[in-house]
Amino acid sequence: MGLAYANLNKSQEAIEYCEQALKIFREIRDPQGEGAALGNLGLAYSQLGNIRKAIEYYEKHLAIASDVGDEWGKSKALINLGNSYADVGKTCKAIEYYEHALVVARESEERQQAENILENMGCAYYASSSFFKAIDCFKQALTIAREIVNKKLEANNLNYLGGAFYAAGDASSAIEYYELALAASRGIGDRQEEENILGNLGNAHIVLGDIANAIDFYEQALSIARDIGDKLGESNALINMSLSWNKLCHREKAVDLAKSALIILEQIESPNAEKIKQQLEEWEK
Numbered sequence: 041m042g043l044a045y046a047n048l049n050k051s052q053e054a055i056e057y058c059e060q061a062l063k064i065f066r067e068i069r070d071p072q073g074e075g076a077a078l079g080n081l082g083l084a085y086s087q088l089g090n091i092r093k094a095i096e097y098y099e100k101h102l103a104i105a106s107d108v109g110d111e112w113g114k115s116k117a118l119i120n121l122g123n124s125y126a127d128v129g130k131t132c133k134a135i136e137y138y139e140h141a142l143v144v145a146r147e148s149e150e151r152q153q154a155e156n157i158l159e160n161m162g163c164a165y166y167a168s169s170s171f172f173k174a175i176d177c178f179k180q181a182l183t184i185a186r187e188i189v190n191k192k193l194e195a196n197n198l199n200y201l202g203g204a205f206y207a208a209g210d211a212s213s214a215i216e217y218y219e220l221a222l223a224a225s226r227g228i229g230d231r232q233e234e235e236n237i238l239g240n241l242g243n244a245h246i247v248l249g250d251i252a253n254a255i256d257f258y259e260q261a262l263s264i265a266r267d268i269g270d271k272l273g274e275s276n277a278l279i280n281m282s283l284s285w286n287k288l289c290h291r292e293k294a295v296d297l298a299k300s301a302l303i304i305l306e307q308i309e310s311p312n313a314e315k316i317k318q319q320l321e322e323w324e325k
Contacts, residue, residue: 054084075104075113082120086127095124115144115153122160131168135161155184155193162200171208178204195224199237206240211247218244235264235273242280246287255284275304279316286323295323 058081065073082097098120105113118141126134138161145154162177178200185193198221206214218241225233242257258281265273282297298320305313 051084051087071104071108072110075101091124091128111148115141126164131164134164151184151188155181171204174204191228195221206244211244214244231264231268235261251284251287271304271308275301
């Protein structure tokens with residue numbers, strides 16, 4: 041609760057500073073600075089959850105950036121508008137803004153900016169269940185990530201590709217990309233991403249009926265979650281292991297794992313605790 045209030049206060053404080061900056065830029069007649077201040081105000085309102093207000097400021101930023109020929113600012117405003125509409129579930133609108141932003145980024149030869157836009161667009165297509173369009177975006181983003189030698193972005197896009205193929209019903213292709221993502225995340229020492237990918241690999245192997253391998257991946261994910269103190273990740277791995285052992289008709293082991301997961305879920309006050317209680321009640325009848 042204290043952390044939430046701290047973040048809220050920081051956002052409100054940011055708004056005050058941005059409003060002061062906006063006033064100064066207007067007084068000295070610096071339109072580019074004015075646009076940047078408007079964009080920052082949008083970000084601050086977005087952090088407060090006031091997306092409608094954020095969009096108003098992003099639109100003002102876009103108008104000024106377009107008027108003064110600030111291509112970087114224009115691209116940022118378009119991305120922020122896309123992100124805002126994606127946040128409220130208006131994915132078609134979000135994609136429109138991302139497409140405009142991508143044109144600007146490519147004309148300005150901003151490679152990393154283009155990669156970021158393609159990632160966001162891919163996520164928007166994924167959210168709208170347009171999985172093959174998402175795959176196309178993630179593949180383009182992956183190409184750029186490799187060209188600019190950004191291993192973190194490469195790992196992200198490989199994982200996204202695995203997720204998109206998985207959602208499209210192609211578990212075999214999903215596994216191929218997850219394995220590449222796993223190697224990439226291990227190469228840069230990103231243990232949180234490694235844990236996430238291991239869980240994804242487990243899920244994909246479940247779809248293929250390879251329960252034994254799935255359990256192995258979940259166990260690896262569990263080990264990392266415990267090492268880095270990721271309680272939610274630990275509970276997820278335990279739940280997945282529980283369900284997997286139940287598929288193998290090891291009900292007693294499944295119950296023990298579910299009980300361990302329930303303890304954690306109750307500790308972190310997760311709404312999923314009730315689902316696990318219901319599952320345990322069903323198994324123990």
